Amino acid sequence: MNRAPLLFLGAFFAVAFSWTGIILSNQIAYGKLTPVIDQSDNKAYPLPISGQAQQGKLVYQDLGCMYCHTQQVRRPGYGADDLRGWGDRQSVARDYIREQRVLLGTMRTGPDLRNIGARQTSTEWHYLHLYDPQLTSAGSNMPPFAFLFEKRKIVGEPSPKALRLPPAYAPEAGWEIVPTERAESLVTYLLSLKDTYTYPDEARRVYVAPAANPEGKK
Amino acid sequence: MASGTNLSESLNPATSSEAVKRAELSEIDASTKIPALFFLCSALGWILIGTIFALIASFKMHTPGFLGDAEWLTFGRVRTAHLNAVIYGWASNASFLVIIWLMARLSRSLLRHPILLLTAGVFWNVGVTIGIYGILTGDSTSIEWLEIPPYATPLLFVAYALMGVWAVIMFRFGKSPHIYVSQWYILAALFWFPWIYSVAQIMTIWAPARGTVQALVNWWFAHNVLGLWFTPIGLASVYYFLPKVLGKPIHSYYLSVLGFWSLAIFYNWAGVHHLVGGPVPAWVQTAGIAASIMMLIPVVVTGINHHMTMIGSFNALRYSPTLRFIVFGAVNYTLVSVIGSFMSLRGWAEITHFTQHTIAHAHHGLYAFFTMVMFGAIYYILPRLLLKEWPSAALISVHFWATAVGSLIMVLVLTVGGFHQGLLLNTPKLANTLGLQPGTDPVPFLEVVRVMNKYLVSRSLSGILIFVGHLAFAVNVVWMLLKPRSAEVTAPTLFRNPPEMEVVTR
Numbered sequence: 122m123n124r125a126p127l128l129f130l131g132a133f134f135a136v137a138f139s140w141t142g143i144i145l146s147n148q149i150a151y152g153k154l155t156p157v158i159d160q161s162d163n164k165a166y167p168l169p170i171s172g173q174a175q176q177g178k179l180v181y182q183d184l185g186c187m188y189c190h191t192q193q194v195r196r197p198g199y200g201a202d203d204l205r206g207w208g209d210r211q212s213v214a215r216d217y218i219r220e221q222r223v224l225l226g227t228m229r230t231g232p233d234l235r236n237i238g239a240r241q242t243s244t245e246w247h248y249l250h251l252y253d254p255q256l257t258s259a260g261s262n263m264p265p266f267a268f269l270f271e272k273r274k275i276v277g278e279p280s281p282k283a284l285r286l287p288p289a290y291a292p293e294a295g296w297e298i299v300p301t302e303r304a305e306s307l308v309t310y311l312l313s314l315k316d317t318y319t320y321p322d323e324a325r326r327v328y329v330a331p332a333a334n335p336e337g338k339k
Numbered sequence: 340m341a342s343g344t345n346l347s348e349s350l351n352p353a354t355s356s357e358a359v360k361r362a363e364l365s366e367i368d369a370s371t372k373i374p375a376l377f378f379l380c381s382a383l384g385w386i387l388i389g390t391i392f393a394l395i396a397s398f399k400m401h402t403p404g405f406l407g408d409a410e411w412l413t414f415g416r417v418r419t420a421h422l423n424a425v426i427y428g429w430a431s432n433a434s435f436l437v438i439i440w441l442m443a444r445l446s447r448s449l450l451r452h453p454i455l456l457l458t459a460g461v462f463w464n465v466g467v468t469i470g471i472y473g474i475l476t477g478d479s480t481s482i483e484w485l486e487i488p489p490y491a492t493p494l495l496f497v498a499y500a501l502m503g504v505w506a507v508i509m510f511r512f513g514k515s516p517h518i519y520v521s522q523w524y525i526l527a528a529l530f531w532f533p534w535i536y537s538v539a540q541i542m543t544i545w546a547p548a549r550g551t552v553q554a555l556v557n558w559w560f561a562h563n564v565l566g567l568w569f570t571p572i573g574l575a576s577v578y579y580f581l582p583k584v585l586g587k588p589i590h591s592y593y594l595s596v597l598g599f600w601s602l603a604i605f606y607n608w609a610g611v612h613h614l615v616g617g618p619v620p621a622w623v624q625t626a627g628i629a630a631s632i633m634m635l636i637p638v639v640v641t642g643i644n645h646h647m648t649m650i651g652s653f654n655a656l657r658y659s660p661t662l663r664f665i666v667f668g669a670v671n672y673t674l675v676s677v678i679g680s681f682m683s684l685r686g687w688a689e690i691t692h693f694t695q696h697t698i699a700h701a702h703h704g705l706y707a708f709f710t711m712v713m714f715g716a717i718y719y720i721l722p723r724l725l726l727k728e729w730p731s732a733a734l735i736s737v738h739f740w741a742t743a744v745g746s747l748i749m750v751l752v753l754t755v756g757g758f759h760q761g762l763l764l765n766t767p768k769l770a771n772t773l774g775l776q777p778g779t780d781p782v783p784f785l786e787v788v789r790v791m792n793k794y795l796v797s798r799s800l801s802g803i804l805i806f807v808g809h810l811a812f813a814v815n816v817v818w819m820l821l822k823p824r825s826a827e828v829t830a831p832t833l834f835r836n837p838p839e840m841e842v843v844t845r
Binding site for chain 2: 123129131133135140142154182185186188191195200201211218222225226228229232254258259263266268317
């Protein structure tokens, strides 16, 4: 193998082949998927998320939440995602088309969050959990995100947003712990995470019915 | 110009035969000295920084409150800083060192304008530094392996292009009529990396593809960083240093050719196995799995080739530090790749996909294979750049045993731990299969977390061991840089002197 041009040509075609196969062909096949307009409520699914939730997604990205939390539900029968209550159906490509950045994740040190907004609807729970995960999930190895909260002196009335902490965590009298704007955006984002809509097309072609466990755990 | 006397004392019988050839090699080595030393020192700095980040991240996994108030060191950031420091800092700088040094030698070409290459190297490291600072202060892109924020990546790209051009120029204007197998790998890698890097940057950050096509781009890139950048450089080093130290040719030319082209064809399809079970078309997942299995061909072929070269010379492992690191790496290349092929299978991935099993595999490949090979290469290269020998064989020994044992413990613990984690995560399904009461979940999520603790603690301990190895290495390198060159001819530093060396060393 003493001819450099041959080497370069071979190296070029090898990668060109996979680029065409993996990326280009899929870009052509489903790179232009569009939202589905539901005739009954005249909304386009997946629904767009609010500006504040978008801000929250940036917080999610900058703190690196995706290194422990996936955002993809595997089909019923493959793994136990449905049985753990992480989603009623599997995630499909259309769920992600509005996302500027797709955060599928590859690690489940913590649970999947694709439907956390449907599963854990309490804002207060999320604040406490972020402030110190031990408050809501004793034994968790999620780090505390207390730096997303502000300790401040109560001036006049206490803030309605102030965390209701158990005595061991509560600040001294006259002080309160309130979420910063970043914490508020992050929780708004988390609450926006829910793929509850059933796309008619995917329901016919892709969805796998939950088989073994009809009356079981959601 | 330094004469080749130092080299003549080398363990290597192949070069010690002709004085002229030696003088030329010596001159070539000297021409690479400035940039090569720069890459070495940068690589060394990054591996220490990267290991410290790794230890912090590792402690946090079992003691989440550790440094919990420091936002810039929160797990998601420090883990990412670790990855980027070792990939773009340590591994890439070590690769540049090996590339320019090997390329100059194999092409029989002097390195011209070393200062310009040095500038490129400085740019690269400034880019990585800005990138990691950006990650720690919250500008990470959160795209795995591409986290460096977009304000630093153009710098990396330009610096890389400059270094690639230098290597190609050396190749083009060299005096060697042959292209050795190491050069195939290096040339191909230099061509592949900028391609995949620029495509990935464009399609995920500058003009992101819609939906999960992004994820395909992401894993096409992230797997190819290993397959088309680090693996070729690692293999190029094995192909060079193994026969060099042993003083005999590689077993089979044809196996080398087959190994190279099958790697080129199959490796770059394999990345999709990171998305098995995910929201991307099933056919492309299957293609990724098929390619991963096909990777058995280059891996087995290369493994046989190296093994057949090594056969009859295993005794040399007792003496030569370079050989010991290189062989350890080469063996782990075969192991990690074979395991990796099977990890891609749907049945296996169902259990291990989102677990520490993957982390074990990543460290098996990038550490036990690639990093160990780079250590071996550095043990060979540095004495020839500085014309002096390693100051302490004992430190080399500590380095080898700490990193070898540390990395194997880590891989073992996380492989088993990840499998355990995956089985526990799937228990509701197992319960169904076993016909337990519907909806039973024998192992709730927090119980999985609790069970994983012991594996994570063990991983931290193995990490400390590895860090000790790195410290020994760093001390040895700095000591070597600072110690005066000995006036008389010195013998290479070996773990112990082989019988035939006793004559030479008086």
